[in-house]
Amino acid sequence: MTFQDLKITEPILKALEAQGYTHPTPIQQKAIPILLRKRDLLGCAQTGTGKTAAFSVPILHHLHHDQQRSPKRRKIKALIVTPTRELAIQIADNFTAYSRFIDIKNTVIFGGVKQGNQVQTLRQGVDVLIATPGRLLDLLGQGIITFRDIEYFVLDEADRMLDMGFIHDIRKIIARLPEERQSLFFSATMPPDIVSLSRKILGNPEKVVVKPEQTTAEKVQQSIYFVEKKGKIKLLTHLLQTEPIKSVLVFSRTKHGANKIVKMLDRASIQASAIHGNKSQTARQKALNSFKSGELKVLVATDIAARGIDVDELSHVINYDLPNVPETYVHRIGRTGRAGASGKALSFCDTEERAYLRDIQKTINQKIPVVTDHPFTDEGLEPIKEDRPFRQKQSSRPRTTVAEGGSASATNQKPRRPYWKKRRSN
Numbered sequence: 001m002t003f004q005d006l007k008i009t010e011p012i013l014k015a016l017e018a019q020g021y022t023h024p025t026p027i028q029q030k031a032i033p034i035l036l037r038k039r040d041l042l043g044c045a046q047t048g049t050g051k052t053a054a055f056s057v058p059i060l061h062h063l064h065h066d067q068q069r070s071p072k073r074r075k076i077k078a079l080i081v082t083p084t085r086e087l088a089i090q091i092a093d094n095f096t097a098y099s100r101f102i103d104i105k106n107t108v109i110f111g112g113v114k115q116g117n118q119v120q121t122l123r124q125g126v127d128v129l130i131a132t133p134g135r136l137l138d139l140l141g142q143g144i145i146t147f148r149d150i151e152y153f154v155l156d157e158a159d160r161m162l163d164m165g166f167i168h169d170i171r172k173i174i175a176r177l178p179e180e181r182q183s184l185f186f187s188a189t190m191p192p193d194i195v196s197l198s199r200k201i202l203g204n205p206e207k208v209v210v211k212p213e214q215t216t217a218e219k220v221q222q223s224i225y226f227v228e229k230k231g232k233i234k235l236l237t238h239l240l241q242t243e244p245i246k247s248v249l250v251f252s253r254t255k256h257g258a259n260k261i262v263k264m265l266d267r268a269s270i271q272a273s274a275i276h277g278n279k280s281q282t283a284r285q286k287a288l289n290s291f292k293s294g295e296l297k298v299l300v301a302t303d304i305a306a307r308g309i310d311v312d313e314l315s316h317v318i319n320y321d322l323p324n325v326p327e328t329y330v331h332r333i334g335r336t337g338r339a340g341a342s343g344k345a346l347s348f349c350d351t352e353e354r355a356y357l358r359d360i361q362k363t364i365n366q367k368i369p370v371v372t373d374h375p376f377t378d379e380g381l382e383p384i385k386e387d388r389p390f391r392q393k394q395s396s397r398p399r400t401t402v403a404e405g406g407s408a409s410a411t412n413q414k415p416r417r418p419y420w421k422k423r424r425s426n
Contacts (some may be wrong), residue, residue: 006032009061011101016057019097025050027210032058035184040205042198043186049210051156052094055080055184059152060095063127064102074105074125075149081131081173082156083164085110085281086288091156092130104128111135112281119144133161133169140176147176155201158187158194167197174201189327220317220333221344224357224368229350231376232320233264238375239318239346240270240298246315247291250300251332253321258300261320265298272298303328311335319347322356326363346371 003016003024016022024032027049034041035058045051059078066077082088092108099106106128109118115135122129122144129136129145139145155161161170185198185205198205227235236250250272252258258274265272273287273296290296292311303323314336323329329347336343347368349357361367 001029007036008032008057009064009102011064012057012060012098015098015100015102016053018100021053025054027051027208028054028057030208030210031055034206034208035059035182036061038062038182040182040202041184042202042205042207043184043210044190044208045186045188045210051186051210052091053098055154055156055186056091056095056098059128059154060099060102060104062152063104067103067127074127076126076129076145076147077149078128078152078154079131079147079150079177080128080154080156081133081136081170083132083160083166085112085132086275086284087157088130088132089285095128095130106130109135109139110281111138115139133166133173137169137172140173147178150178150181152182152184153177153201154184154186156186158185158197159189159191162191162193162197167193170197171200188331219343220336221342222333222347222368223344223371224347224349225371225374225377227348227350227374227376229352232348232350233261235348235374235376236261236318236320237265237268237270240265241268243316245297247294247311247313248298248316248318249291249311249314249332249335250298250318250320251323252300252302253323255302257321258302261300270298271296272300274300276302303332315343317343317345319345322347322349322353322360324356326356326360329360330364 001024002022003013006024006029008016027043027045031041031043031051031054035055041055043051043054045054063077080088080091082091088108088110092106095104095106105126107118107121107126108130109115109122110132111134115138118135119139122139136145140147155170158170161167183201183203183205185201187194187198190198225235239245240248250261252261252274255276255278258276262272262274273290275284275287279287287296287299291299300320317333317336319329319332323332333343333345336345347357357368
């Protein structure tokens, strides 16, 4: 199947061809015909499946035809809400690319920067608005934005909205939307809270499910390195200096950890930058642009900041810290090996992360090969046996024993004063 088979208007087909896109991905094949019929859609799909084009192309198609029939002053007719600034910018870039040969304007708004330039662009008039929840509600409250003319609404990465505490903001946004609209709802997972939210947004939707987890895990060459926690930075430095790594996205569990990794790499004369929530938007965008252009080889990121990072020729992903959610691992390694290219995912595992590794291997239904030939291997860590339970960490409290037919006693523990024996006051 080609995009021409989907009956998309000619100028958008021309723009897709200019981007090098001729054959739609599975989610695009399923979703675009539904959306061209103006049906609500519930999509279960992760970033990297092509879902941005799956919703942006039909929206642009409809807006273009509406504009041809009755050209009017620009009003916000399509609203896309997404959890992070990086993802919002990425979506805006896609709308710009696909609307290259039609007269549809879009803009993106997000927090962390002054609102002046964003407000100026909005007042000039736009057809499509891509926004993060906080700044959207802020400008809505100021009366700078109105939802009165919105005909198309997209909630992207709803499960991340839940993780980041945006659900209450989303409910406020939904309450202000016109009842007559086409609604699209995308989420990588469907926990009960997300299912409940989808019912409030959608009417009688058609459902599209695309699960790339297994194919992602299969097409990316994975490996695990057992290493002590204190040896991780030495191992990372060693790999960056000895392996043929063209570009690498390094995942840290925390913002502080990301900064520390960059600092330690700098001591080893390895240039790297970090992106996370505490960085200014200007600094984050500068680092991301340098990484995408190839000027920067190493980018260190937290999971939330990495949403929206889409680099076609990313050769490696390194999990400096293993995630405690298996699906996050799949999402991370899916950043490499895109568009048919090969990619490698290297993961470090210390003693405390063994349980995370076990859960990851169960989720992807395969054992990740262990690399033992490296100078920082932890001899105390052996490959995990799936049927061996993990030891619970022993409490530092004195162990209490109960003799048969007796009462509890504890070593080196003072007997408690009975509650009825109060201390006398002098």
